[in-house]
Amino acid sequence: MLHPEYMAKVTIIGPDTEMEKTIQALHTMGVLHIVDHVKKEDLDIGAPMERASMLSDLLVRTRALCTASGIKEAPLPAKESFSLDAIGKEIRNSEKKITAWQETIRDSSSEIKKKEEMKEKLAFLGPLQLNPELLGPYESIDVFAGYLSDVDIFITDLKKLTQRYHLAQFGNKIALFVEKEKSKDVQQLLSRYIFSPMDLSLLSGLKGNISENMAALDKAIQLSVQQKQKVLEYLDEFKEEHAQKWLKYAFYLEKELEKAEAPLKFAKTGEAFIIQGWVPEQKTEKTVEILNQATKGRLYIEKKQADKKDIVPVELENPKAVRPFEFLMKLYTLPSYKEIDPTFFLFMSFPLLFGFMLGDMGYGITSLILFWLLKKKFRQASAFFSTLMFASLATIFFGALFGEFFGEEVLLGYHLPHILSRADQLMLLLAVALVVGVIHVNMGIVLGFLNELKAHGFKKAFFEKISWIILQIGVALLAVSYLHYLPISPAYGYIVAIMAVVFLYIGEGINGMVELPGIFSNILSYARLMAIGLASVQLALVINEFAKEFFHAGGISIIWGILLLVVGHAINIIVGLLGSFLHSLRLHYVEFFTKFFKGGGTPFQAFGLKTYGG
């Protein structure tokens, strides 16, 4: 808590013969964040193990199978190991089977398409009453089949060309038989009459009349469809049966590949390898012990404390209740290793500010139930919903303080007790909001002081951070004397304020001068605690007022009244939740964090563990 997990810098040096064992042990433990070695003239990076290319090939193919089977949900990573030969064999077999089936499906599909086309052509010949075999080919006759618009005029022109022809016609469908020697002229004539030919070559070789052929084609199509269906079923069954196994393979291969490619991160001399990285301090003892066991003490392992220049990977470390709020930290940026981890302060104040804004028992209870259900449904986002459940609890608490239940202060004739009424005591609410702001911002400044104290010593920390607090005191003194709350001369205020400005100039230079008004706009910004709450209360009251009028009207209007209540409050809750969440988050990110937090930490990613924090 308050500090990320303490890390120790570890250097492991060993002979090549022990590399594989070392990698295996490190991968199983999943505690070392390896710092990639940068290639230098005297120290090259390691080469991946021989099996890496085979592994990556297998992995790609297994993933392709997984994708083909449409499976996405990963099973829980089973710690099974498989023989690579067996996987390779099985994957190849599966690929072969699937490819063969897919080919059959493709063939059937094209067969079906072809038959359908033939049916279409036959349907063209049907009204012309020509059997397919009549279409030739002939030695001395050419056949033109297709659509022609002005058949009658065409015939008169055709007769001028030749008398020896046969024409079968139905509407604008024609089949024209002419001598080969005249066919060129006829073609020219046809093209003048906008003739669109029909390619009947598919039908060549068909015997028998049209209806017989149609029946035969129908039967063939049916057969192909059945066959295709059957293969599709096989395929689906096969995929379903094997998908889980493929996923396991993919997972296993991924892990193996990670190991095989690990030497790329190492430094390498002729006969030895060097690994540099970070291990959580409390796990170093155990890590060294296990490594020594695995390699029979043939490794040289060196542990060192992080020094100031090191970029140390950050793993947040918080009690269980606080942990969900790490999500809000990661949303912004991870703290760097040297500074205070603000997750705990988020845990303390985020729900409070949220609750102050929404502040309604009814809304709090509704959102608590809502987020509880959502948390159960969406497990991946459970941290997010946990933070919102804390916020809902705070909402109920503040609802009790304000004596509000769905905007109403009077429930069934009973006046809810309250400490502060948001609807009536506006100025008091504003004052409370600003006091919260003063406390929160100054808390940030004190944290900033502690950070600076650790990083740069007391003097810098004092001038940079404490001068802000002195400045506030100065301005407060001025306000008190000018508004005649206390009988003191404004001179005191001026002296303190000017002192603070001088300190700030020493501490932050010209930057500090530019930011002078910033601190007050930061504090004033907390007025939103009042503003957003007020908007939510007023909207709730308006909804209730309207609904009451409907209820007084009686009869069917009561239904409208209920509908108005449900829809109105639902919308108000959604708007209120969104507003309270964003603004509470903003008050932390912009007003609070800027006082002490720098961030920009690199996440700790242990070799062997799949994802950070996952």
Place this chain on the structure above:
Amino acid sequence: MAVDVNTGIVAIGAGLAIGLSAIAAAMAEKTIGAAAVGAMAEKEELFGKGLILTVIPETIVIFGLVIAIMIIGMAG
């Protein structure tokens, strides 16, 4: 509900204070928001920073609201 002219003018003043500052905040946020969404499309981790930058001008409305309340308060 009869309201005298002076009260009406005070109410208009308060309304202008908050209305105009809201327009100003909206104009500022429009530009920032568009840029932030663009940046997020490129790099999703920028959500936190984008959110902060987008809501910074919101303080303008809060100032407007405070002024509005003060106007009404002063008028009694």
